[in-house]
Amino acid sequence: MPYNHKTIEKKWQERWAKEGAFVAADKVKPNKKKYILDMFPYPSGAGLHVGHPEGYTATDIYSRYLRMKGYQVLHPMGWDAFGLPAENYAIKSGVHPKESTDNNIKTFTRQIKSLGFSYDWTREVNTSSPDYYKWTQWLFLQLYKHGLAYKKAAPVNWCADCQTVLANEQVVAGACERCHNKVVQKNLEQWFFKITGSGKHGSYPERLLSNLEKLDWPEPIKTMQRNWIGRSEGVEIEFRVQSSEFRDKVDFVLLHGFNGDSQGVFFPWLKGEIEKRGFKVVAPDLPNPEQPTEEEQVGYVLKNIQFDENTILFGHSLGAAVALKVAEKLKTKIRGLVLAGGFSSPKFKDKSRPFHNTFNWEFDFEKIKKSAGFIKILSDRNDYAVRIEQGKFLHENLGGELIETESQEPHFTANQEPVILNSLVPSIKVFTTRPDTLFGATYMVLAPEHALVRELKNQIENWSEVEKYIKKAAAKTQLERTDLAKEKTGVELKGVKAINPGNGEEVPIWIADYVLSSYGTGAIMAVPAHDERDFEFAKKYNLPIREVVIKKYGEVLPNAMPRDVAHAITIKGDKVLLVFNKKINEYQLPGGRIEAKENPEATLLREFTEETGYDHIHIEEYLGQIEQNYNFAPENVNNHRLCKVYKVKILDDHNIGLAESDKDKLEVVWVDAAEAIQHFARGSWKGTEEFITRSGGKYGLCYFGNGVMINSGEFNGLSNEEAKWKITKKVGGQKAIQYKLRDWLISRQRYWGAPIPIIYCDKCARLRQGFGGQSEHPVPEEDLPVVLPTDVDFRPKGESPLARSKSFHKVKCPKCGSAARRESDTMDTFVDSSWYFLRYTDPKNKKEFAGKDKIKTWLPVDTYVGGAEHAVLHLMYARFIYMALCDLGFIETKIKRVALQKALSKNSTPNDEPFLSLRNQGLILGPDGQKMSKSRGNVINPDEVIEQFGADTMRLYEMFMGPLEDAKPWDTNGIVGVRRFLERVWEMGKFQVSSFQPKAGQPLADKFQDKKREVNRELHKLIKKVGDDIVSFNFNTAVSQFMIFVNAVYKIGEISQEHLELFLKVLNPFAPHIANELWSKLGHKGLLEKETWPKYNASLLVEDEVTYAVQVNGKVRSSVTVAADADEDEVARVATKNAKVAKYLTGKKITKQIFVPGRLINFVVK
RNA sequence: GCCCGGGUGGCGAAAUGGUAUACGCACAACACUUAAAAUGUUGCGCCGCAAGGCUUGCGAGUUCGAGUCUCGCCCCGGGCACCA
Secondary structure: OOOHHHHHHHHHHHHHHHHHHOOOOOOOOOEEEEEEEEEOOOOOOOOOOOOHHHHHHHHHHHHHHHHHHOOOEEEOEEOOOOOHHHHHHHHHOOHHHHHHHHHHHHHHHHHHHHHOOOOOOHOOEEOOOOOHHHHHHHHHHHHHOOOEEEEEEEEEEEEEEEEEEEEEEEOOEEOOOOOOEEEEEEEEEEEEEOOEEEOEEEHHHHHHHHHHOOOOOOOHHHHHHHHHHOOOEEEEEEEEEEEOOOOOOOEEEEEEEOOOOOOOOOOHHHHHHHHHOOOEOOOOOOOOOOOOOOOHHHHHHHHOOOOOEEEEEEEEEEHHHHHHOOOOOOOOOEEEEEEEEEOOOEEEOOOOOOHHHOOOOOOHHHHHHHHHEEEEEEOOOOOOOOHHHHHHHHHHHOOOOEEEOOOOOOOOOOOOOOHHHHHOOOOOEEEOOOOHHHHHOEEEEOOOOHHHHHHHHHHHOOOHHHHHHHHHHHOOOOHHHHHHHOOOOEEEEEEEEEEOOOOOOOEEEEEEEOOOOOOOEEEEEEEEOOHHHHHHHHHHHHOOEEOOOOOOOOOOOOEEEEEEEEEEEEOOEEEEEEEEEOOEEEEEEEEEEEOOOHHHHHHHHHHHHHHEEEOOOOEEEEEEEEEEEEEHHHHOOOHHHEEEEEEEOOOOOOOOOOOOHEEEEEEEEEEHHHHHHHHHOOOHHHHOOOHHHHHHOOOOOOOOOOOEEEEOOHHHOOEEEHHHHHHHHHHOOEEEEEEEOOOOEEEOOOOOOOOOEEOOOOOHHHHHHOOOOOOEEEEEEEEEEEEOOOOOOOOOOOOOOOOOOOOHHEEEEEOOOOEEEEOOOOHHHHHHOOHHHOOOOOOOOOOOOHHHHHHHHOOOOOEEEEHHHHOOHHHHHHHHHHHHHHOOOOOOOOOOHHHHHHHHHOOOOOOOOOOOEEEEOEEEOOOOOOOOOOOOOOOOOOOHHHHHHHHHHHHHHHHHHOOOOOOOOOOHHHHHHHHHHHHHHHHHHEEEEEOOOOOOOOOOOOOOHHHHHHHHHHHHHHHHHHHHHOOOOHHHHHHHHHHHHHHHHHHOOOOOOOHHHHHHHHHHOOOOOHHHHHHHHOOOOOOOHHOOOOOHHHHOOOOOOEEEEEEEEEEEEEEEEEEEOOOHHOOOOOOOOHHHHHHHHHHOOOEEEEEOOOOEEEEEEO
């Protein structure tokens, strides 16, 4: 009977389904469960790709193996069914996304089932079904309630032509991928998940990073996640801003407001911060704060506080009114007046405040203006007590500076208000990982968006130029600012300077868009000598470059005196000009010692001419300095050289000959650069070789390695690592950790996704207006799901199609019952896929996203298999969501067990991680080695492969192609080899030995004949190898081993039924249809899946005889076969007798003999 | 530019520091056949008639012994991209 895959495969697939062979029971002992997960597919219109079954086969083999090993295995499949392609298809064809998606799912289901995978189909999930997305919405609400979901304005990619927001992936070279229109940046209100936030068990970025160590994931994936999180450890250092207001000592008087005191709101913090900077601060408690009167409070201040020309008077809220009155009555002029949230009248809306009648609301603005050197008015855009108009009113009458801002809490009521501190003592905080280079910070750069830029507006002399630059930067898209910004640009803020806290130097402040507002503090100290970007910028704008860390060669030797030297690198073509010192037989760079107080450049030019004779020369560039420590052998002197290197150019060949003293000693030579590098890389000139490369490079003297400190005052001579913390300590820097990771933007202005369950109510907003309240309400959980409407026009018109569906849009406010509107954005599909693996455990639960007990039974996932393209996004998001759910108490992890594990081993796995072990599958390329695509016409259709060769062949071939994680081309010829193998398996019954017929029921024969023993040994090798390879996911070599076994049986020509049965058990996970068919042909009624995995007998694996390789001096000369238990002497005896070997031994003496048991013997001879 | 992978026959690939090229494809010969296909058996890295020599991207190093470890370089694939 020929091997007919079609009938066989259909037959067994039906039987598995009928018997529910792969339904996972929820009742299982914790150590007997395995959760084996595939990344669920997006059911695209193109149908299953040959790439899908690769990972699915791997997990299927593993799952089937584990079941045979006695595990209860959860192995589910579902559909990541929301997403853009279905919607785009709807726009094009008019077919509703639900319809096309359902059709695609049908196709996918049929195709996946035709491969005979052992999924538990009773647990199928579909993210686009309301039963599912109800819980996606529920998840959103949980995060929202705990402050992990929030809304803010964010720049998005906007295509004006398509009238839609685009994902970054849809922006190709700055243009819309569909219409090629230019994409612009637009600020829209967007929802975010706070992945940068913290939960019950700590900060998410920190946990996402540190947990990685304990996960059994491919190292490249972990690296990618680490890079994505981008943790850097550094310090925050503050640079004071020096402007005309601040030249010498000043005193501060801080006045609190209505109902407050000096311990309220930000006052203690502010006082402390100002005092830290070395100023005197008075912050009085004003009398009767609950029922204040002007007479009492102003009188108190005037009576108890001394004002002079150094005083800066600050008032908050009603304190500002007090301050104004004080200023009005002052006899001496004060330095300045700063008002935050200041009252200009006691009216709030229509109502009067309690202090309405106890203050006089007429101000003598002219008098106040005269008594204060400068005036600053801070006005909060979100202020409910003092409207922004009041700030404007004050500004109109007082002049000075109006700073419109958004404070931390409305009306400046937070514990810390940096804006106020900056208005009093302006400063720039920077984040740096290199505090050791502080003395080399020769300028500052702020991001164009930095708040301080606006705050300093009045001090900035070239404001119009600065403003122009800010606007230009804002107009650039993210892409332009990164991709296209090859050349750095910037503008200096003229009229303001920063003070370098290291050396007290005044340095210029610039704005430039190479500094990102979203990272660190949005400001940097620029150290051009030790940072490429700063170097490039400094070169372009001619800013000073100061080296503070130089590379050190060797350790300082005893009695070595420091000596300054200057040397020249002169390059012509690929030759370097050197002088050869004949006396000491050494190549040197022209140049020499700089005497005390001597100008290094003058020294160099003089020495250069003396040593080379060239006198028409000039110094092109300073390349940097290094420290060299060595013993100068000819004189036995310990040298400690500080070597400055310059690039020198010879202008013409004019040469006056060497100086008398050097004539006999030196010889001028032009040497290949490569050779010169060799000369210097060793000996006393070590280190100078680097400058030969540097002199040609883009970054000249820029050096970012470690070394020894120079130009850094009291820190000179320290190692830079040591200087890091010493300098930080000196300037009061704070340790800080920064991440590249940003919050997750989940809003999509799209239809085919889960609606965000939020309702906006105007009435509630009006009621709360002015108090900083929000008009958004979460949809009550009992009202979930918020169902997608079907009466929708998908054509993109600049907002979510949902916004145009009235039936969807209109809703009653859950709080006040009046007319309200729904949020019309939907969620990113990554939200759907960030928790699907939890739903599989309890897919039909109507009350919970999944029952706690079910989660506890199955999670975490033991093995997760999918493409490396999800290395960052999906895997990061899913980990975050799982962690958050753990923190919120929805996932009860096996704390006890894990705690015990932790106690026992450091390698315990964290209990807030969903995927313990991850394996990647590689891409399957077209037969031409290119990525499969319709346009290339190299797509392999899995349906056709199954039709022609069968599912078992396809499964086996995909495993045989190569390592799972590698990209590999589909070989249309190659698959026939696998098919041939299965044909040979099919025919193997013809070798069956009749005496082992099952009906006979005979006991096993005591003695195997030789042939049977040989088959037995091969079989046990197979069992071991295949089992090991499945566990380690080396499926390709497992398939090879099957072939080796079958080849052996064909050669031996005999196999017993028992051996055949064992073979089929091992084959079953790989090719389950044919294995079951042959199993039943051997007379078995039950499914092969119910059998247990055979054990191998290690003692059977030992061969009777072993072949040793015989080497002479490490070269293989022959091989000898000896009994397996032969010892070293025996092997040596046989080997030396071997004719081929003897040839190499005669007349030689064996000095050494290396013996590797079972492998080789090596004779080392002389 | 930076960070990961990876370079082994004509091709897909295999090799705890221990006989490089297992297994498969392609190719060749033979058997079966009137013939072809299928199947089975055998051969198959390169140079050489042979003895023998050479061979894991290139160059050095460690070692009795290197595809495997170390350093430098070249090429291919992937990720990140002004992250201070």
